[in-house]
Amino acid sequence: MVAARDILTVALPKGTLYGPSVKLLGCAGLATGFLENPGRQLLLYSEKDAVRFIICRPTDIPTYVEYGAADIGLAGKDTIVEQNKDVYELLDLKYGGCRFVVAVPEGKEQPLQYWNQTRVATKFPRIAEEFFRQQGMQMEIIKLHGNIELAPIVGLAEMIVDLVSTGRTLRENKLVPVADVLRSTSRLIANRVSHRLKNERINPLVERIRQVVEEGGLEK
Numbered sequence: 001m002v003a004a005r006d007i008l009t010v011a012l013p014k015g016t017l018y019g020p021s022v023k024l025l026g027c028a029g030l031a032t033g034f035l036e037n038p039g040r041q042l043l044l045y046s047e048k049d050a051v052r053f054i055i056c057r058p059t060d061i062p063t064y065v066e067y068g069a070a071d072i073g074l075a076g077k078d079t080i081v082e083q084n085k086d087v088y089e090l091l092d093l094k095y096g097g098c099r100f101v102v103a104v105p106e107g108k109e110q111p112l113q114y115w116n117q118t119r120v121a122t123k124f125p126r127i128a129e130e131f132f133r134q135q136g137m138q139m140e141i142i143k144l145h146g147n148i149e150l151a152p153i154v155g156l157a158e159m160i161v162d163l164v165s166t167g168r169t170l171r172e173n174k175l176v177p178v179a180d181v182l183r184s185t186s187r188l189i190a191n192r193v194s195h196r197l198k199n200e201r202i203n204p205l206v207e208r209i210r211q212v213v214e215e216g217g218l219e220k
Contacts, residue, residue: 008051008201011065011073013058017186020095021074028208062087062189071194072202078163078184082124088195090206091188094213098165100127100181105152106174113137115159121151122161131161131181149173 012021012035026032031048038044044053054070061075062085073087076096080089102112102120112135119140122128132139142157149169151157161181164170170177188209195202 006050006198006201008049008072008198008205009070010051010053011061011070011075012053012055013061013074013076013186014055015058017058017074017076017096018055021186024074024093024095024209024212027212028205030205059083065189065191068191068193070191071198072188072190072205074186075189076184077187078124078127078182080187080189081130081182081184082126084126086192087189088192089187089189090195091210091213093186093188093209096186097184098163099183100124100131100161100163101170101177102131102159102161102179102181103170103175103177104159106176109176109178112179115139118159119157120159120161121148121157123148124161124163127182128161149175 010025012018022032022035030051031046034046035044035053038055042055045051046053054064056064058075059079061070061073062080062083064070065073065087066085072090074093078098078100080087104110104115116137117139119142120128120132121142121144123144125141125143128139129141142151144151148160148162151160152175153173160175163184167177188206190202
């Protein structure tokens with residue numbers, strides 16, 4: 001019987017990142033077949049590996065890891081930066097790629113500094129504020145929770161900072177990127193205490209995952 005302190009708890013993201021995350025862990029040697037169709041189960045256990053899996057919203061994973069409810073987790077760089085949780089970033093997993101951009105209405109393309117001291121709407125105020133601070137710009141950040149493309153159309157803000165993958169939503173709303181803010185991919189993160197106390201469990205897994213990523217395992 002495995003002692004509770006020896007069980008490794010892994011936080012997996014629901015949604016589009018779930019499949020690639022499960023595949024990656026399987027390629028790294030963990031038993032993951034039972035994870036492929038978990039149904040409504042949010043907590044699953046592998047006796048073979050003494051690993052407990054918790055399935056949660058991607059934006060909650062840094063919180064689970066920071067507080068030690070999960071020893072390690074797989075989360076987007078965008079979530080890690082925006083939430084600024086006290087976690088240890090172990091690896092860039094190279095999948096789930098997307099980027100943050102500054103976008104303005106079509107026909108209003110100007111150099112970025114032209115927009116200094118204006119309003120910007122975003123779901124990611126920390127990322128936006130840090131970006132404009134690095135540019136030496138003082139902006140009024142307006143946090144929204146959805147449909148931020150509407151903000152420039154109705155005059156709520158002059159520009160937006162948003163996460164894009166294909167850019168289709170921007171084009172449909174006649175918005176044009178004028179600057180890249182941040183490129184994001186999935187990352188492996190760890191609780192700082194767990195990383196120290198469970199290093200004999202975590203470090204070998206990290207190295208196997210690193211090898212899979214370097215060999216392009218998810219693309220095979």
